[in-house]
Amino acid sequence: MSDPLSRFHAVIPAGGAGTRLWPLSRAGSPKFLHDLSGSGHTLIQDTVARLRPLVGERIFIVTGVRHAEAIRAQLPAVPAAAVLVEPTPRDSMAAIGLAAAVLEARDPDAILGSFAADHVVIDQSAFQECIREGVGLAADDHLVTIGITPTYAATGFGYVQSGRPVTGFPTALHVRQFVEKPDARQAAAYIATGEFRWNAGMFVVRAARLLDLLGRWHPQFAADLRAIAAAPERLEEMWPALPKIAIDHAVAEPAADEHAVVVVPGAFGWDDIGDFSSLAVLLPDPGRGPRVLGERDLVHALDATGLVVPGSQRTVTVLGLEDVIVVDTPDALLVTTRERAQDVKALVEHLRDHGRTDLI
Amino acid sequence: MSDPLSRFHAVIPAGGAGTRLWPLSRAGSPKFLHDLSGSGHTLIQDTVARLRPLVGERIFIVTGVRHAEAIRAQLPAVPAAAVLVEPTPRDSMAAIGLAAAVLEARDPDAILGSFAADHVVIDQSAFQECIREGVGLAADDHLVTIGITPTYAATGFGYVQSGRPVTGFPTALHVRQFVEKPDARQAAAYIATGEFRWNAGMFVVRAARLLDLLGRWHPQFAADLRAIAAAPERLEEMWPALPKIAIDHAVAEPAADEHAVVVVPGAFGWDDIGDFSSLAVLLPDPGRGPRVLGERDLVHALDATGLVVPGSQRTVTVLGLEDVIVVDTPDALLVTTRERAQDVKALVEHLRDHGRTDLI
Incomplete structure (x- = not known):
């Protein structure tokens, strides 16, 4: 065969x-x-x-x-x-x-x-x-x-x-x-x-x-x-x-x-990139500062770790937060922590409950 | 007189x-x-x-x-x-x-x-x-x-x-x-x-x-x-x-x-509103959730306190952070904590050092 x-x-x-x-x-x-x-x-x-x-x-x-x-x-x-x-x-x-x-x-x-x-x-x-x-x-x-x-x-x-x-x-x-x-x-x-x-x-x-x-x-x-x-x-x-x-x-x-x-x-x-916490682990570790998905030049961080996704061409600054997650898009911004990454699902439900289906 | x-x-x-x-x-x-x-x-x-x-x-x-x-x-x-x-x-x-x-x-x-x-x-x-x-x-x-x-x-x-x-x-x-x-x-x-x-x-x-x-x-x-x-x-x-x-x-x-x-x-x-922490204290306490300077409808928070300034017409969501400060403007975003509010000055210096005088 x-x-x-x-x-x-x-x-x-x-x-x-x-x-x-x-x-x-x-x-x-x-x-x-x-x-x-x-x-x-x-x-x-x-x-x-x-x-x-x-x-x-x-x-x-x-x-x-x-x-x-x-x-x-x-x-x-x-x-x-x-x-x-x-x-x-x-x-x-x-x-x-x-x-x-x-x-x-x-x-x-x-x-x-x-x-x-x-x-x-x-x-x-x-x-x-x-x-x-x-x-x-x-x-x-x-x-x-x-x-x-x-x-x-x-x-x-x-x-x-x-x-x-x-x-x-x-x-x-x-x-x-x-x-x-x-x-x-x-x-x-x-x-x-x-x-x-x-x-x-x-x-x-x-x-x-x-x-x-x-x-x-x-x-x-x-x-x-x-x-x-x-x-x-x-x-x-x-x-x-x-x-x-x-x-x-x-x-x-x-x-x-x-x-x-x-x-x-x-x-x-x-x-399977189930949440932003697992996404963070997959991205290259910059040694200091948060990991960045996107244009690194848009992110300025002091005493901060976690994940920043600069997705709206705006500058994102983070000061004094460990394991924070900041996801910036043109119409919606998310700020949370790696610990709470799984609960983003609940936040989306919250938006749905408040009639913001346009955002989800 | x-x-x-x-x-x-x-x-x-x-x-x-x-x-x-x-x-x-x-x-x-x-x-x-x-x-x-x-x-x-x-x-x-x-x-x-x-x-x-x-x-x-x-x-x-x-x-x-x-x-x-x-x-x-x-x-x-x-x-x-x-x-x-x-x-x-x-x-x-x-x-x-x-x-x-x-x-x-x-x-x-x-x-x-x-x-x-x-x-x-x-x-x-x-x-x-x-x-x-x-x-x-x-x-x-x-x-x-x-x-x-x-x-x-x-x-x-x-x-x-x-x-x-x-x-x-x-x-x-x-x-x-x-x-x-x-x-x-x-x-x-x-x-x-x-x-x-x-x-x-x-x-x-x-x-x-x-x-x-x-x-x-x-x-x-x-x-x-x-x-x-x-x-x-x-x-x-x-x-x-x-x-x-x-x-x-x-x-x-x-x-x-x-x-x-x-x-x-x-x-x-x-x-004298010296920083975002003192600004937060001056704003009305919503009972639960962060204080908001601006349109409250733009802010959706779960298990979060602190201050959110939605200043770019985008929706700002915060999940699981105490005493966080999120300031959203059309060209720059700040995420920090009330504890570090005084150090925003250092962040601005950092931006200056990195040639971002356009933002400051």
Whole structure:
């Protein structure tokens, strides 16, 4: 059989508002459309660039009506047909499942990898090495997830627990279970075992295998996706009836219970940039003063650390504050602390409650 | 002799950049041109309104070339001739002395009161009562200062120490000495004696008496001021040679050493708004959330106290910060704490050092 990598396709679900990154990220301009790593490219541009060496032109992006145009503008080299537009948001199982059904119809041996549009990876070659192993495992009909080696006892991610190694592969391990986001004590206990890794929501699997697994627990869902792939003109009609469920709950967790999932450990520097505190960690440390996402010359700080995002061409000055977060945009300013970064979500709710939907 | 109040003139020196109130106050737009009390009027407009019941039209404003136009625009009811323009800044003795010389030339019995353009007074009628007593004392040839009853052990003001009462006046006391800004321990000790009051830089005195006193320690200075008043066309030529000295050092302190100064205690709620922390105290307490100078609807705060100045029409959000100061202007943003409010001056120096004179 041919090199499985030649049958490997990347599927990039591009959704989610990133409420905790307000006012940078907005409902109309979610985080994958922004340069949050200071790379000079947006997160979705970086995601595509990272996958190119593995898949070449074999890329699908699945997104909502609202963002399709911005995505095409940011990725002129991606063919228009590669952007699958969901009529309405239906969570990750429908998004990835639609791509799987389209791929299966073209090639029953097609392998897909799903990668969120808004994650950051530091070591690109380590990432690619990991995915290559995952593709080999998928060709053997495993459902593969990537488990990120934890660098601290994170409470913002779910975890995947591994068991014995997979014979014939350099690093892969059988998955014992997926677990939800833990509290701090539980997270520390997970780390101590050495068996738990962060669930980064990356899956590599044969397209047909994914739909077959889905069909075991949600037969109508799998059948509907295959029907849409066979008759794309039915998308608008059938889409609204699809279940709104994450791929983790629909397939990965029940499959793990049946020992059908394997994990490839990844230690390539990864983050989903869940809030401004994790964004700060990803940015280069200037040695003194706050980290800056944007034009450093616009920021003047004395006795201050944290993160400043000068996003309105105005000068931002900070005096005498540790771990402060200042995000300056043309119509809204946020001042908070790294400690309260998760609660930016509550602030956005507060704005909604006060009728300021124009800002969110 | 006529009621001395009919010979009483207000002199308002309008100068000083108010560096600690950057970025609200700028070199080109000092604090007296801003509404810092939330009254809907600028500080100089409030100052003039406060003095009107005492002096009617008998007002002089002494200011620099750079601000004369803005002052005339803010005070259309003040005659153009009432705005004396200094060719260059020469500190308070020259500014008040020039007004004194002009007044003396018109009326040897004229009494003047000097009141900074950028101070805040809460209880207007108590203030007026105080000044009326001062005018009576000035008519008896005293040099009168107003001593503010301290409400806390301030280290940001100089103090005036009083001795025995002045016979024939309800509240006035003889001055023993003026003292410089104390440290915290010294300030507490001053307060404990009951003899010390804040030196608010307000003086009431016969114009001729002020110039005579000045003539004792700086004869050439007094002679030059009188020469300018006699021949106003010589202002430009003579002004640059005048000493750059504060009225406190030039006259008030040496006069106190000769027991020639009296103090009228004032308990009318006063502040010179030296920094954002004292500005915060002056603004109404909203009960919860930070105090706001400006449009309250632009500010959304959760678990936050301090001061927000929304000065650019943008929405300002603050989450999880106690005693924070956020000052938003169209071209510059300041984020600091009440504790560090005094150090805003250092931040402005930092901007100057980095060539950002456009912002200061």
